Amino acid sequence: MSGLLSRTVMWLTWRQLFARRRVWLAVAFALAPLFFTLVFMVVGDDGTDARVGFLGVLQRDIVIGTLLPLAGVIFGTTAFGGEVDDGTLVYLLVKPIPRWQVVLSKLAVASLSTFAVIAPAVMLPWLVLRNADLPFSFAGGFLAGAAVGSLIYCALFLSLGLATRRALVVGLLYVIGFEATLSRSLGGLRSLSVREFSIAISQAASAGAVKIPDALSMATVYWMGTIILVGAVAWTMRKLVQYEMAERL
């Protein structure tokens, strides 16, 4: 237990995230795009352009646009939210480990868990549909986008887990209201959307295999992504350092 992360906190968080029904939810998230792909294979057009078009829409709108923020909400808010709700957070707070280390450890596990669910959602459809026009860099680009998106989403939702006892509901409202609606309809808000960051990174990391004409510039993604990530992590650390046990008066 040294350095930036605590192995014990990470192990405990991992056990917490995958307890009970969340395992099955994670499996469903990971396999849902494969199911859509198999349906496409059975009923859709088998031409190369159709495959490229289908996989592009599947990855951008379903995997990056929907499953990634939902997985981030579930894992990010549960990493702290569950312990705040049931009062077990106290067992971490009365231990000789710095609270910033607790935050970084939980962020690492929540992000990796989110990415672990999204990675098969990216890779399995590509494995089924891959051809000369769908090289590995196509899937690799979306993997890179999903990795960065997992980290920023989880940083945001981790802070939400400490900010409110209704973190899951507020998180879902954010995903539906901001990421899926406002940021798509109001152009000025796109530069605050984690979904748009992930899509822009997917394109940039795909070596030209993914083509998204209206993607954000990488400079915007770099600066805005860094500000949101660092801001959320710093806020969560400060909140946990100042965290006090609720009293029943």
Place this chain on the structure above:
Amino acid sequence: MTTLAPEVVPMSAPTRAVVELRGVSRWYGNVVAVNDVSFSLGSGITGLLGPNGAGKSTILHMMAGLLRPSAGTVLVDGMSPAGNPDAYRRLGLVPEREAVQPFLTGFEFVRTCARLQGLPDADAAAARAIVQVDLENAQHRKVGTYSKGMRQRIKIAGALVHDPAVVLLDEPFNGMDPRQRLDMMDVLREEAANGRVIVISSHILEELHDLATNVLVMVSGRLAASGHFREIRRLMTDRPHTFTLRSSDDRRLGTALLAHSSVFSVELAATGAVVRTADRGAMTRELPRIARGIGVRLFEIRPTDESLESVFSYLVDQ
């Protein structure tokens, strides 16, 4: 207020852990939860007694660094525990809420506590702590399947696993059956004999019987009394008591009772005769004889001020 001096360990004792509160207050908005409380504790078991809402948990949480005092100073082993993770190497807390991660086994929970404390052999330390609380047979079961008493015991094992100098227990006997309670008292006595400072909060005086040397009585956020258990017990049992009697002739019975030396007053009310006495034992022993002597039949004797709050209020009024 009757204040009996607790056995205060000299603060200069270099090797003994000491908990010290100096003029500590804590408020939430306009609500004062703890008001100007000062005390100092050395090794041994101290009971923190008071009704619900008296401020016991607030005091314990301030000692555990989970709440910052609004005013005053809390020192545990010379250090302020708030915002000081190193203080937890010397401190163990058993919180009141019974929740323990339900997906862990008892052994995993205690081993996790040991690992978070950075102990070199967490497995061995966890095994020792589990033996202490007599949960070897259930250690590999999920905590979610434990009874309330078992969860209390596994929490205590988690708090003792790193051999802390100061152990804070918030209502630790909740949910334990009498046998488990006695076993746990033995464990705590043994820990106290090893020189630890043990603070137990409770709203039941009898829980502290034969366990706590010193008792701190909290009422409405204030330290109402402090002293040896026996002195606190005497104050609580020797206070005036009020009974309501119903009989075949309340007026005659009331007149006869007034002649008894321990009876202060008798008042005739719609519900019966309200009798105030200084000696509950003598009055309850004599009452049947007095009633029989004047040919009055007793229908009901009902204590009317036995609530915990009234007992504590009496102590405050002193």
